[in-house]
Amino acid sequence: MSLPAVVGRSECERRLLLVFPRETHDTVLSSPVAAAAVAAMLYVGAVVGEGEEPTKDSRVVRPSTCLWMQDTVLEARQTREERDEWFGAAARGKRALQALVVSWGLDFAPWYGDNSRETLRDEALNGLRRYGAVGARADLPTTSSTPRWALSEEFAQLFDPRLDDADLEVAIDAWRDRHVAPGDRLRISSLRKRQAGAHRVNVTLPDGEHRALEPGDASLLLQGVIEEWAARRLRDPVVLTISEPGAKVYVTDAAVLEELGLSISVGELLPDAVIVDIGRTPPEFWVVEVAATDGVVDDDRKARLFEWARLQGIDPGQLRFLTAFLSRNHSVAKRRLKDLAVGSHAWFLDEPRLELSWVVLDD
Structure with missing residues (x-):
């Protein structure tokens, strides 16, 4: 399986804001912690086919996996081997991940503490799931700590760095046509009209x-x-x-x-x-x-x-x-x-x- 391109957290947040403007959607969908989740899942390749739910054979993450990501890892450790190694260490736990990061000569500086786990899971990930942007293993009880979350392939493609802003706008509109209700699309259209209202x-x-x-x-x-x-x-x-x-x-x-x-x-x-x-x-x-x-x-x-x-x-x-x-x-x-x-x-x-x-x- 090939991995998606690595995308920084700030760029993920910028694109989430384009997909889910805060004037028309719940702010949890474009929050910094939601951007952290997208960046981490892209980094480890936690992506499933469009319309599919993750299974026990899918590459999936826990909320804590996303919280433990850090800028220096994204910027300096981008080979396939390093990304797989980071994912494997995160799956084993925080101590194993810290040991790996330190062995790379980096300070262990996660984006968030573990106390942000419920916010990420209950608000950001569940909110994105309602739009089909992420999926979760349906075969696990809700109380299970087993990894379950992954991006949908079509949504992950919206973060492809090769898309310039014009192509990205087209891709976002196409994604919305399939995943966003007509009422939400009307609100976004109204927002665009207001933003473009620089003339009489x-x-x-x-x-x-x-x-x-x-x-x-x-x-x-x-x-x-x-x-x-x-x-x-x-x-x-x-x-x-x-x-x-x-x-x-x-x-x-x-x-x-x-x-x-x-x-x-x-x-x-x-x-x-x-x-x-x-x-x-x-x-x-x-x-x-x-x-x-x-x-x-x-x-x-x-x-x-x-x-x-x-x-x-x-x-x-x-x-x-x-x-x-x-x-x-x-x-x-x-x-x-x-x-x-x-x-x-x-x-x-x-x-x-x-x-x-x-x-x-x-x-």
Whole structure:
């Protein structure tokens, strides 16, 4: 059996981050300890065929094997004989491995202590296993200390140093198509769109008009709310106003405002957007806040928006509230979802078909 190329821990972490961005996936999948596991399994050749689970005849490792790897071994001991010798010593135990490393003229300096074993096994390895990135011997009881873990061949190929970034992106996309659920792929696509949003964001309004917004996450959220959420959620949406950083406020449909008998004061406008559903009787006014950095509809914000609506001549009973987030995994959502006002809703750019409602249930 030929061994994979040796790959450093930092490069393994960089590639894990490309496969499992932390904005869209659990951070354990791309953590330094997960990278240590990948680097160690590549070093010893703990790789099984795609779609196969390791067996008693496979080359497999314990979590401790991965924790005992060190940079100087990866850098200085790369021949087939040395890698096999290191694997055999690690299989016998920590003392045997230490003796080998010292005999090579190296200090024994493992990446992690043995107390990290449960974190690696329970979080990183089991998390990667759910995506088919690693496999474990199914014939062993969970309490067994016998080695059981190996990388899947297709996943291991993503760490081939011969892949430049362009080829790596293609390979990662192909792997995701086979192993990552559509919802996760949509979140990754949304993340890429945000990362590429270095230019103005063009929004298509429900009436077909186009509006160019300043670059940034806030504008991407407004674009998503208008083009995706409103199209799915509202019967006949009309965007009345859009506000941007720098006190830029657009009144997008003056004719509808006149028909509704409203005179919205641009100088006093608080929400990031106001969308009215004229397909309902009476019309429903959706006040939208985009939480790119903060700015959720909490109880205080809701009270202020009720006062704003009263000053604009909008019946508070026709008011609805929406907070838009980039992702449930985004730091703002993690920090502020708990603060949503009762009677408000939340929407996530990377899960456009879903809406979170924080409402009082009927008795």
